[in-house]
Amino acid sequence: VSIKKGDFELKIKGLVQADVRTYLDDYNPANTSETATTNRNGLYSNDTVTFRRIRPTFEGTFGKLVGFRLTPEFAGNGSGDAASIVDAYIDLKFSPAATLRAGKVKGPVGLERLQSGGAITFIERGFPTELAPNRDLGIQLQGELFSSTVNYTLGYYNGTADGRDVAATDSDNRKEIGARLFLEPFKNDPSFFQGLGFGIGSSFGTKDQGAFNAGSANNFLPRIRTPGQLQVFSYTSAATAATATAAGSTGVYADGDHTRLSPQLYFYRNSFGLLSEYITSEQELSQGFVAVGAGSTPSATTTQKLKNEAWQVAVSYVLTGEDASFRGVTKVNQPFTIGGPGWGAFEVAARYGKLEIDDDSFDPVTEGGVTFARYANPVSQISEAEAWTLGVNWYLTSNLKAVLNYTQVKFEGGGGGTAAAPDDREDEKTVFGRLQLSF
Amino acid sequence: VSIKKGDFELKIKGLVQADVRTYLDDYNPANTSETATTNRNGLYSNDTVTFRRIRPTFEGTFGKLVGFRLTPEFAGNGSGDAASIVDAYIDLKFSPAATLRAGKVKGPVGLERLQSGGAITFIERGFPTELAPNRDLGIQLQGELFSSTVNYTLGYYNGTADGRDVAATDSDNRKEIGARLFLEPFKNDPSFFQGLGFGIGSSFGTKDQGAFNAGSANNFLPRIRTPGQLQVFSYTSAATAATATAAGSTGVYADGDHTRLSPQLYFYRNSFGLLSEYITSEQELSQGFVAVGAGSTPSATTTQKLKNEAWQVAVSYVLTGEDASFRGVTKVNQPFTIGGPGWGAFEVAARYGKLEIDDDSFDPVTEGGVTFARYANPVSQISEAEAWTLGVNWYLTSNLKAVLNYTQVKFEGGGGGTAAAPDDREDEKTVFGRLQLSF
Amino acid sequence: VSIKKGDFELKIKGLVQADVRTYLDDYNPANTSETATTNRNGLYSNDTVTFRRIRPTFEGTFGKLVGFRLTPEFAGNGSGDAASIVDAYIDLKFSPAATLRAGKVKGPVGLERLQSGGAITFIERGFPTELAPNRDLGIQLQGELFSSTVNYTLGYYNGTADGRDVAATDSDNRKEIGARLFLEPFKNDPSFFQGLGFGIGSSFGTKDQGAFNAGSANNFLPRIRTPGQLQVFSYTSAATAATATAAGSTGVYADGDHTRLSPQLYFYRNSFGLLSEYITSEQELSQGFVAVGAGSTPSATTTQKLKNEAWQVAVSYVLTGEDASFRGVTKVNQPFTIGGPGWGAFEVAARYGKLEIDDDSFDPVTEGGVTFARYANPVSQISEAEAWTLGVNWYLTSNLKAVLNYTQVKFEGGGGGTAAAPDDREDEKTVFGRLQLSF
Incomplete structure (x- = not known):
């Protein structure tokens, strides 16, 4: 809803997602307790009802030039239960071709990452999002050119870890540049390819945690999660490595260039939708040694460039005939009504994705x-x-959506065993449900 | 106030409570410092001005079917000063007899617990609320039957500790069922008993913290507070027991069934109000031992079902003739006005309550x-x-209320001495004042 | 914008400040890492983009008598990223000469402290604000007398540390009284001195942390920051003193009277503005000893009254002819427009300030x-x-302001060396930029 006064217009919006998470086959009968957070080779998680997003949004414009957006998050996904801010920016709209945006925004790299949290086809985004920057603090120039067929973003940011939000203030003195070019060449032409969009997102920066405070801050290192929201990968931390060695490890720390590159594509035609993206994230990391026992002579610090990659393909089809789009199914032909004929819109969807950590x-x-x-x-x-994920979306009305996803993840490594011959982590099988309200 | 656009209506409400808390006779002259948080047999607390509740509410409806409510809390009653969410749910209103509600809601057990925080007769709720579930995450079916004379709730929840809010995600894999039936048989009949309501609230579930992480998480164990908001009871924690024993204790942990049962009643007739409830909370707890010193051979874990109970009776009378109700005095005949004759409404109230911890x-x-x-x-x-509590409520207007309460609490045990012959904790005497704004 | 319903009016306001902070000459080439938080004699800080304030405000009035204000903060300036409350109070407006305000308010001592965060001339307030109380919890009577030429505030508060917000509940049992008298004798008389205001703010209270919990809580001790937001002064804490001594120190703790006094003045005439204030904060502090090694016989606790002081003078001039005021430039003659002649308003400003810590x-x-x-x-x-600070303010519109500040700070002590001959901390040179949206 919007409130106007003179040339000022304030819009109040909202997004609420209540999720039910069920983890299948995750109970190890050999363990007498059912509450272990790690057993069965690392796979265990409590079934739960939880909020994924509770986000009121305040959006405003002052005439043609100035705009802003404020979106707090009340779902407390981070540590604890506390509210925080997700989006907060000020816009200077010089022209459709050039808007200057300052504040907290999504980094311009991942395609699904840039899709709104209320519009994504599945309950959780796929692996490529875990390698893309999430919200970052900075200043960006963005706009649409050539009758909106070309969309660009060029920004200067504090720089954030893969898949994570930036901290409130920068954790190093170095910055990151991000850029994205996205084309929809047939956008204004009602042909078969009208709904085709493709482009490339990228970021380049330097991250420098410094050796002597490496153990304390890992704001620059990713902690990669599955679509089931369980963390399955992180780099060695100082505490871990120091145990049982005569010389302790500083842990791994960001120490040099960090480059991301992501070619991306979507195609929407009537009820059909396709979204695909590939991403590489290449980062220089260091790890050093510190003397622990008497007489220990630590080796020199080593630095290496490691490259992780991920990709995904997702397809969807609206059974009830409504149009699919990057913004989801925005118009429901026959909303669900009590005692009426309407049952809303139904969409089916499938996704396959892969993540590869650098072998080195x-x-x-x-x-x-x-x-x-x-x-x-x-x-x-x-x-x-x-x-791989199978999903059903039921749009009861254009404001209310129910989602059901089955996801199965197959892993290599991380499931115990020895360093020379690690066991594979057990398959992750999840049934997630969501009731989503947005306005 | 409400904002409408088409069939969407957004309502903005608010509740602010600024409290002054004074603890009487809580200074121990033998102690040279006046800031001890524990002396005089456990009883000491700083007098303070504080916010009890700062809760804007966003409520909305989309046509007849869909509704929602979002209430953040800015008073920071939990640890720290941070905002969190208290109420957040989505409603599907199929009919007055059947509404499906999903999200964070009050567990359907305690009567005073279900009364709104702005409508309660005294500054703090009584002992029964300390044994009832506070907000829980789940899905519930609720409705009114037989011309609103029968009110029911049936829900499935993560499950929460007595008197406490649930965590953002479930701390175990087990769930809880809650149900409440409340009758107002003469509601539509203007007789003496028109304002009579009675019923029963209950919950049944299993809680399983697991032995090996018992010390880390006590999300399932109550920490019972007095109406003066001081904690006076908690179960033994791991750290406490481990000191000075050859074999340490795991601390107490939830390990089995948890059942609550609460018969409840209210009666409002003109200016008179009566509210009474009784509650039992029965929970299976375990406690084990872990080897600490060399040669210690810990005994086996013991499990026991412990039953705590509480009850209260509260009466109130509006001196200025307005009607009393479960929602407080909602209409003030002569609001307070500067230079005018109105002085608002005055209500007096008294409450007696008791709490008993299982002797075992x-x-x-x-x-x-x-x-x-x-x-x-x-x-x-x-x-x-x-x-026992004595209170005066001054409703200056229907939006502004000033409250003054005197409460005295008498304890058994908990005041030092020896385990065989514990001393009683000193009486708690408090004068609490409140200025409340609600709209 | 405001929403009305009957005699209730709700106003929604907002303030967003996105800052870019650059620290010059703060890199020590002798240090191989660039992320040290302390090197070059204490001076190092990461350049960053950050939010300084994200504050939606909900303000309301119920008829003539009752009003309220709620301002959450989403910028997370405190520890972590969490939202908190900055302003929250309920007003009872008996007459313009007497309003009773209860809740969380700014302590009535510092002049620049009482200026709104969106109206201050420079990006950060000066040194006097570091010795004045920030937000406190309490009850105050305030009003305007003699045709608004006399403005007074008299309040009773929990009591807060210099330059800091109060905690959610009081950390001791003692309270603080604050008072301020401010005169604008020529306010209603269009003479040269019409925009002259002067007065005095003061607070008096007792703070008693207690010896035995001195190490745990330092809610009452200041941690003084520069305009560059770096902490440069704090009292000795327990942990610091205990190292390397046979008898450890309890650390310094508040232990007695705390008095602040601040004469203050402003003068606005057409485009010219002048703001000046002086403040002393005198506080009784104690420090004791505890036995650490065997045979250590700690000396007695010593108590001393220490007096810190600060002052500043700031001048500003609006180049484009608009009026300056304590509320900033509120009306822009020719707002910035795309393709139009307007460029907004420009203001230049300069400030000099000094802080002196008690030599004792x-x-x-x-x-x-x-x-x-x-x-x-x-x-x-x-x-x-x-x-000293030089600043330029560009008011693009009355809602959007861009600020650029250069600040240089020269220190005595705090830069290493020995206790007998401490080195001076390196000069702090900062370039701060701000984009501010307010409505």
Whole structure:
């Protein structure tokens, strides 16, 4: 709804997602307790009812030039239950071709990442989003050119870890540049390819955590999650490595260039939708040693560029004939009504995606006679994951959506065993349900 | 106030409570400092001005079917100062007899618990609320039958500790069922008993914290507070028990069925109000031992069902003739006006309540030659509390209320001494004042 | 914007400040890492883009008598990213000469402190604000007398540390009284001195942290920051003092009277503005010793009254002819327009300020043969700071403001060396930019 006064217009919007999460086959009968957070080779999670997003939005415009958006988050997905801010920016709209936006925004790299949290086809985004920047703080120039067929973003940001939000203030002195070019060449032409869009998103920056505070802050290192929202990969931390070695490890820290590149594509035609993206994230990481025991002579710090990659293909089809789009099914022909004929719109969808961690991450290193994982421990961290998801979306009205997803993820590594021969983590099988209200 | 656009209506409401809390006779002259948080047998608290509730509410409806409510809390009653969410749900109103509600709601057990925080007669709710579930995450079916004379709720929840809000995600894999039936048989009949309502609320579930993470999470164990908001009872934690024993204790953890039952009643007739409820909360708890010193051979874990109970009776009378109700005095005949004759409405109220902890909680146990409290320590935790409160409510207008309460609580145990002969905690005497704005 | 319903009016306002902070000459080439938070004698800080304030405001009135204001903060300036409440109060407006305000309000001492965060001339307030109370919880009577030429405030508060917000509940049992008298004798008389205002703000209270919990809570001790938002002074904490001494220190704690006094003045004439204030904060502090090693016999606790002071003078001039005021430039003659002649309003400003810590803070004390700083360590804490700032404000429209500030701060002490001959902390040179939206 909107409130106007003179040339000022304030819009109040909202997005609420209440989720039910069920993890199948995740109980290990050998374990007498059912509440272990880690057993069965790392796979266990409590079934739960939870809020995924509770986001009122305040959007406003002052005449043609100035606009803003404020979106707090009350679902407390981060640590604890506390509210925080997700989107907050000020716009200076010089022309449709050039808007200057300052504040907290989504980094311009991942395609599904840039899709609104209320419009995504599945309950959780896929693997490519885990390698793309999430919200970052910065200033960006964006706009549409050539009758809206070309869309560009060019920005300067604090720089954030893969798949994560930026901290309230920058954790290093270095910055990141992000850019995205997206084309919809047939947008204004009612042909078969009218709903085709493709482009490339990228970021380049330097991240420098510094050796001596490497253990304390890992704001720049990713902690990769599955679509079931369980963390399956992180780099070695200082505490982990220091145990049982004569010389302790500083843990892994960001120490140099970080480059992301993501070719991306979508195609919508009537009820059919296709979304696909590929992403690589290449980052220079260092790991050093510190003397622990008497007489220990730590080796030199090593720096390496590691490259993780992910891709996905998702298709969807609206059974009841409504149009599919990057914004979801926005218009429902026959909304659900009590005692009436309407049942809303139904959509089916399927997705396949893959994540590959750089193999060099798992190279062992020997220090003071003890061998351990230099960048990541193959016993506890996965090296590869493949996920497929089947979903049904029921749009009762254009404001209310019910979603049901089945997802299965197959892993390599991370399931115990030895560093030389790690076991695979058990398959993750989840049934997630969602009731979503948006206005 | 409400904003409409088409069949969407958004309502903005608010509740602000600024409290002044004074604790009488709580200074121990033998202690040279006046800021001890524990002295005089556990009783000491700083006098303070504080916010109890700062709750804007966004409520909306989309046509007849869909509704929602979002209430953040900015008073930061939890740890720290941070905002959180108290109510957040989506409604599907199939008919007055059947509404499906999903999200964060009050568990359907305690009568005073279900009364709105702005409508309660006294500044703080009584002992029964400390044994009832507070907000829980889940899905419930609710409705009114037989011309609104029968009100029912049936729900499926994550399950929460007595007197506490649920965590953002479930802390175990087990769930809880809650149900409430409330009758107002003479509601539509203008007789003496028109304002009579009675019913029963109940919950049944299993809670399973697991032995090996018992010490870390006590999300399922109550920490019971007085009307003066001081904690007077909690179960033994791992850290407490482990000191000075050859075999340490895992601390107490939830480990089995948890059943609550609460018969309840209210009666409003003109200016007179009566509210009474009784509640029992029965929960299976376990406590085990872990080897600490060399050669210690821990005994087996013991599990026991412990039953706590509480009840209260509260009466109120509006001196200025307005009607009393479960929603408070909602209409003030002569609002307070500057230079005018109106002085608002005045209400007097009194309450008596009692809390009893299961005596078996305090059974001692001997392990490795050391005797200590198995479930709760009678030296520091009370076993019984009796409270009476006198109150005056001044409704200046229907939006502004000033409240003054005197409460005195008498305890058994928890005041030092020895486990065999614990001293009683000193009486708690409090004068609380409140200025409340609601709209 | 405002929404009305009957005699209830709700206003929604907002303030967003996105800042870019650059620290010049803060890199020490001798240090191989660029992310040190302390090097170059204490001076180092990461350049960053950050939000300074994200504050929606809900303000309402019910008829003539009752009003309220709620302002949450979403910028997460405190620890972490969490939302909190900044302003929250209920007003009872008996007459223009007497309004009773209860809740969380700014303490009535500092002049620039009382200026709205969206109206201040520079990006950060000056040194006097670091010695004045920030938001406090309490009840105050305020009003305007003699045709608004006299403005008074008299309040009773929990009491807060210099430059800081109060905690959610009081940390001691003692309270604070605050009062302010401000005169604008020529306000209603269009003479040269029409825009002259002067007065005095003051607070008096007792703060009592208690010796035995002195180390845990320092809610009552200031941590003084520069205009560059770096902390340059704090009193000795328990942990610091205990190292390397046979008898440890309890750390410094508030232990007695705390008095603030601040004469203040402003003068606005057409485009010219002048704001000046002086403040002293005098507080009784204690520091004691606790036995650490065997045979250590701690000396007695010492208590001392320490007096810190600060002052500043700021001048500003609007180049484009608009009127300056305590509320900033509120009306822009020719707002910035795309393709139009308007460029907005431009203002230049300069400020000089000084902070002096009581010299007695740095007196050494010898305990168990070890000499250390009793109240503050001159090696790490500054004893004096002088700051000058040059600023440009560009009011594009009356809602949108861009600010650029250069600030240089010169310190005494706090830059390493020895307690007998401490080095000076390096000059702080900052370029801060801000984009501010307010409505």
